Amino acid sequence: MTAYQQLERRFARLAHLDAAQGLLDWDQQTMMPDGAAESRAEVRATLNLIGHELITDRQLADWLDEAETDGTLDDWPRANLEAMRRRWRHANAVPADLVEASSRAISKCEMIWRTARRDNDFAALRPSLQTVLDLQRQIAACKAEALGVSPYDALLDSFEPEGRSAAIDGLFDELADFLPETVAAVLERQARGPDVARPQGPFPVERQRELGTRLMQAVGFDFQRGRLDVSLHPFCGGADNDVRITTRYDEADFVKALMGVLHETGHALYEQGRPADWLHQPVGAALGMSLHESQSLIVEMQACRSREFLDFAAPLLRETFGGDGPAWQADNLHRLYTTVELGFIRVDADEVTYPAHVILRYRLERAMIAGDLALADLPGAWNDGMAELLGVVPPTDALGCLQDIHWPGGAWGYFPTYTMGAMTAAQLFEAAGAAEPDVLPGIARGDFEPMVGWLRRNVHGHGSRLSADELLTQATGRPLDTAAFKRHLTRRYLDG
Amino acid sequence: MTAYQQLERRFARLAHLDAAQGLLDWDQQTMMPDGAAESRAEVRATLNLIGHELITDRQLADWLDEAETDGTLDDWPRANLEAMRRRWRHANAVPADLVEASSRAISKCEMIWRTARRDNDFAALRPSLQTVLDLQRQIAACKAEALGVSPYDALLDSFEPEGRSAAIDGLFDELADFLPETVAAVLERQARGPDVARPQGPFPVERQRELGTRLMQAVGFDFQRGRLDVSLHPFCGGADNDVRITTRYDEADFVKALMGVLHETGHALYEQGRPADWLHQPVGAALGMSLHESQSLIVEMQACRSREFLDFAAPLLRETFGGDGPAWQADNLHRLYTTVELGFIRVDADEVTYPAHVILRYRLERAMIAGDLALADLPGAWNDGMAELLGVVPPTDALGCLQDIHWPGGAWGYFPTYTMGAMTAAQLFEAAGAAEPDVLPGIARGDFEPMVGWLRRNVHGHGSRLSADELLTQATGRPLDTAAFKRHLTRRYLDG
Numbered sequence: 004m005t006a007y008q009q010l011e012r013r014f015a016r017l018a019h020l021d022a023a024q025g026l027l028d029w030d031q032q033t034m035m036p037d038g039a040a041e042s043r044a045e046v047r048a049t050l051n052l053i054g055h056e057l058i059t060d061r062q063l064a065d066w067l068d069e070a071e072t073d074g075t076l077d078d079w080p081r082a083n084l085e086a087m088r089r090r091w092r093h094a095n096a097v098p099a100d101l102v103e104a105s106s107r108a109i110s111k112c113e114m115i116w117r118t119a120r121r122d123n124d125f126a127a128l129r130p131s132l133q134t135v136l137d138l139q140r141q142i143a144a145c146k147a148e149a150l151g152v153s154p155y156d157a158l159l160d161s162f163e164p165e166g167r168s169a170a171i172d173g174l175f176d177e178l179a180d181f182l183p184e185t186v187a188a189v190l191e192r193q194a195r196g197p198d199v200a201r202p203q204g205p206f207p208v209e210r211q212r213e214l215g216t217r218l219m220q221a222v223g224f225d226f227q228r229g230r231l232d233v234s235l236h237p238f239c240g241g242a243d244n245d246v247r248i249t250t251r252y253d254e255a256d257f258v259k260a261l262m263g264v265l266h267e268t269g270h271a272l273y274e275q276g277r278p279a280d281w282l283h284q285p286v287g288a289a290l291g292m293s294l295h296e297s298q299s300l301i302v303e304m305q306a307c308r309s310r311e312f313l314d315f316a317a318p319l320l321r322e323t324f325g326g327d328g329p330a331w332q333a334d335n336l337h338r339l340y341t342t343v344e345l346g347f348i349r350v351d352a353d354e355v356t357y358p359a360h361v362i363l364r365y366r367l368e369r370a371m372i373a374g375d376l377a378l379a380d381l382p383g384a385w386n387d388g389m390a391e392l393l394g395v396v397p398p399t400d401a402l403g404c405l406q407d408i409h410w411p412g413g414a415w416g417y418f419p420t421y422t423m424g425a426m427t428a429a430q431l432f433e434a435a436g437a438a439e440p441d442v443l444p445g446i447a448r449g450d451f452e453p454m455v456g457w458l459r460r461n462v463h464g465h466g467s468r469l470s471a472d473e474l475l476t477q478a479t480g481r482p483l484d485t486a487a488f489k490r491h492l493t494r495r496y497l498d499g
Numbered sequence: 500m501t502a503y504q505q506l507e508r509r510f511a512r513l514a515h516l517d518a519a520q521g522l523l524d525w526d527q528q529t530m531m532p533d534g535a536a537e538s539r540a541e542v543r544a545t546l547n548l549i550g551h552e553l554i555t556d557r558q559l560a561d562w563l564d565e566a567e568t569d570g571t572l573d574d575w576p577r578a579n580l581e582a583m584r585r586r587w588r589h590a591n592a593v594p595a596d597l598v599e600a601s602s603r604a605i606s607k608c609e610m611i612w613r614t615a616r617r618d619n620d621f622a623a624l625r626p627s628l629q630t631v632l633d634l635q636r637q638i639a640a641c642k643a644e645a646l647g648v649s650p651y652d653a654l655l656d657s658f659e660p661e662g663r664s665a666a667i668d669g670l671f672d673e674l675a676d677f678l679p680e681t682v683a684a685v686l687e688r689q690a691r692g693p694d695v696a697r698p699q700g701p702f703p704v705e706r707q708r709e710l711g712t713r714l715m716q717a718v719g720f721d722f723q724r725g726r727l728d729v730s731l732h733p734f735c736g737g738a739d740n741d742v743r744i745t746t747r748y749d750e751a752d753f754v755k756a757l758m759g760v761l762h763e764t765g766h767a768l769y770e771q772g773r774p775a776d777w778l779h780q781p782v783g784a785a786l787g788m789s790l791h792e793s794q795s796l797i798v799e800m801q802a803c804r805s806r807e808f809l810d811f812a813a814p815l816l817r818e819t820f821g822g823d824g825p826a827w828q829a830d831n832l833h834r835l836y837t838t839v840e841l842g843f844i845r846v847d848a849d850e851v852t853y854p855a856h857v858i859l860r861y862r863l864e865r866a867m868i869a870g871d872l873a874l875a876d877l878p879g880a881w882n883d884g885m886a887e888l889l890g891v892v893p894p895t896d897a898l899g900c901l902q903d904i905h906w907p908g909g910a911w912g913y914f915p916t917y918t919m920g921a922m923t924a925a926q927l928f929e930a931a932g933a934a935e936p937d938v939l940p941g942i943a944r945g946d947f948e949p950m951v952g953w954l955r956r957n958v959h960g961h962g963s964r965l966s967a968d969e970l971l972t973q974a975t976g977r978p979l980d981t982a983a984f985k986r987h988l989t990r991r992y993l994d995g
Contacts, residue, residue, distance in 0.1 A: 019545035022538065023519055030522060034530075038723035039741035042518065045779070046738065049515035053549060227534035242542065245535035283541070 006069035007080060010087055011284060013063060018283035020054045022242035029247045032234040044110075055102070058094040067091060079286060082468040086285030093161050096149035097142050105138040109413040116411035123401040125382055132411060133378050136371060139415045143372055155372045158416030162292040163423070165470050168369060170483075171419050174426065175362045177485045179392065182359055185489075186393070189343045189355055189496040199338045200330035202320075206257040214257070214323045215250065215264040218316070222302060223455045224248075224268050225275050237263045239270035239299075243282045246274045257324065258339065262303055269302030270295060272455060276463025287466040292417065294471055296424025297431060298462065304354050304425070305432035305491070306454060311447035313337045341495060345395050347402040354425060355492055359392040361422040364407070368415055427475065429488040431462065434479035502565035503576060506583055507780060509559060514779035516550045518738035525743045528730040540606075551598070554590040563587060575782060578964040582781035589657050592645035593638050601634040605909040612907035619897040621878055628907060629874050632867060635911045639868055651868045654912030658788040659919070661966050664865060666979075667915050670922065671858045673981045675888065678855055681985075682889070685839045685851055685992040695834045696826035698816075702753040710753070710819045711746065711760040714812070718764050718798060719951045720744075721771050733759045735766035735795075739778045742770045753820065754835065758799055765798030766791060768951060772959025783962040788913065790967055792920025793927060794958065800850050800921070801928040801987070802950060807943035809833045837991060841891050843898040850921060851988055855888040860903070860914040868911060923971065925984040927958065930975040 112131040119128035143154035234249035241247035248267035281287025313333035349360040370376035385404040397403035441453040461478040472482040608627040615624035642653035730745035737743035744763035777783030809829040845856040866872035881900040893899035937949040957974040968978040
């Protein structure tokens, strides 16, 4: 067996461990009885440890060195080898005891965060968050040395391969310039526009579930290789050929669960569309978080908040819930789906104000990782940033810097991928529409194949073979920029 | 760290892998979409392989040798070490390529069996079943050498530690003598007795589920550490502190699902009652299949088909299904629950005729493993045995030697544990009633604590610390015999 073949075998084993973890995680969030939590944590820690041993094992380093001198590898195996090396670098950059200390600190901090947020008590969170931050800075320093990038970029790189803050700074600065006036104009235009009527419930969970299932099928979700279930926090998880999404129902409001289902369906299409021959290899994995988010946002924001979508969906909605009258007309539903509001909470934000929430967090976490912002000063810096970017100041930390789990959970470097995803979605959707004129007319008929077919060919099927820049350049003619996203917001919210 | 401590760490890791497998197996049978089957098989094969490597690793052999010279170990660690050695012997006796060949043959044969049974086509099954049998005989030979027992006993030993066919022969011969006249007498008595009225459905699934849940709670199932779900074939699985049972509902007949739930609840009580300090160690595991089956049968057969149980359950049944009239009276329901019938299918058999089905299979599989019975002669030998033991001859192989998955599935040596379990249940229940006079009166009130408390102390809490003989001797004053089982059948079916 060649070194490369050995590597394929080893990474397949790692993929199987990841699949087991994905299924156990899904189970934990949807099915597990409370009393199993501690045992489950032990099982997952063991699988983690086994995976860590498999990727830090000395033999693997030798195989990588040897395979990299192998001149016989074709395009895909060569890209696979690069993806293996990237994973190896991330896993081997950090000493095992630092990984373990960080896992423990995160578990503890997440628990404290739940209480602190509920009690609006940042002081209660600070000591454990300080520990998490200190360890993240140590991890960042280790990875920075191994990858030859800045500490923040080293963290970013684990979510967004080749993602660099120099590029993000430029994009986000452009958006930060564009957004305040745009938001103001949209709010003013909305205030002048017709009132939005809200369909009245209750909307029974079972009908919501049927509707979600029907729309998932229309969009292209393959139920032979996936499921829809319920969890407190919606997610897309599971394993290869077994992609499981969740939502959460509210009988007073069907829009949230439905849009959540469509969002997760976008993630799921990416997972279900990965290259079949490489499913268990690094090159067959989804590329990174911004591309992943772009796939959820193409479905949720670009396709399913379009006016065209409501031509298809409004009759379905009326039929499902027995709805009747002005509130159930496509135009009104479209206004409801595209209402813009200034708010404090990121996860409740619309697509126009969302980037401001992300830019704020990105700037703050960069400063904290760089050591330029102390945790003691975080609440103040948060509120200043909200005032600057959105013109509102949260009345409490619970509505401010305590709202997200990412920092307590150790996901430093993750936030920018949300808005990079939104920009990527706009750029891809625009290119898809240019290449396939039937994309929007198809959506109006409930036929998503023109859009999804284009995404399969231009995004999903590539796995991790190309970098994000390469993929976007092939698919849209240029690397990521803000132009399509700005055009999208302007067209939908100011010209429409 | 001492060698023993190293072993504890290694076996905890193996227990975590087993827990992951248990949860993935549950998922596969209850939740998994069809298209995931192949990927799932790969994931589980990888976890299997990792486990196999962990237990066949040379270091483990050294630690075992060293720990066995350690004079400082107390009672439980010493028993744990013995249980570790037993697992090690079984895992290391068989070469890896034979294990793998056998797994592959079993997967293939199980698939063919499904079709062959449906089509009543033994000839179609024979070649793949021959391969499975040949490999089982090789495995048996390897294990026989390692364990110093006969080939059949070596297979039996993996389901029933220390189980030996010499002992089983004696017990089963006694039953084979006892049963034909007993069955005849029961049938004759039944024919003379009052007609049994059958409650008329439909019995909505949701009501059946509520009733099952309520009875599980009454019996003592801990829903904080377990679940009830639906699968094609009912089972008890899951993981430590996460015991999951399943059933299958039929709206025309509530008795089957309900008795299935109670049966699996018995298994689950054993799992939930294992010693908490040793949950992830071999000594904390359930002892063997006959003791496990005894726990399901104590709940299903001894407790919940008793006349006393119906005092508690009949009002609940009437309330649940809105039942009324003679069919819903406790006496009639008890007659319904204890109806004896000659039949061809083991899984449909009542407790009086069930042992005949098992004795037949036990004798046939012993002969096949010994090389004394060729597969070509199996259908004829099956029918001869049915004629001898039950006085009926199946009209087709589908109702005969094709009915069970055990042989295609590689579970040779498993069958006798069903009837050993039935005998063990009778012996334990009799002893429990003698020690705790409130066992049966408690059941009549829906209070299972007197019975379950006794089982916790005398069975569940011991894990694998004692052999089956030791456990039974401590709990009942003697090793397994047929006396209590015969008394039970006579009392319930002839004297009652």
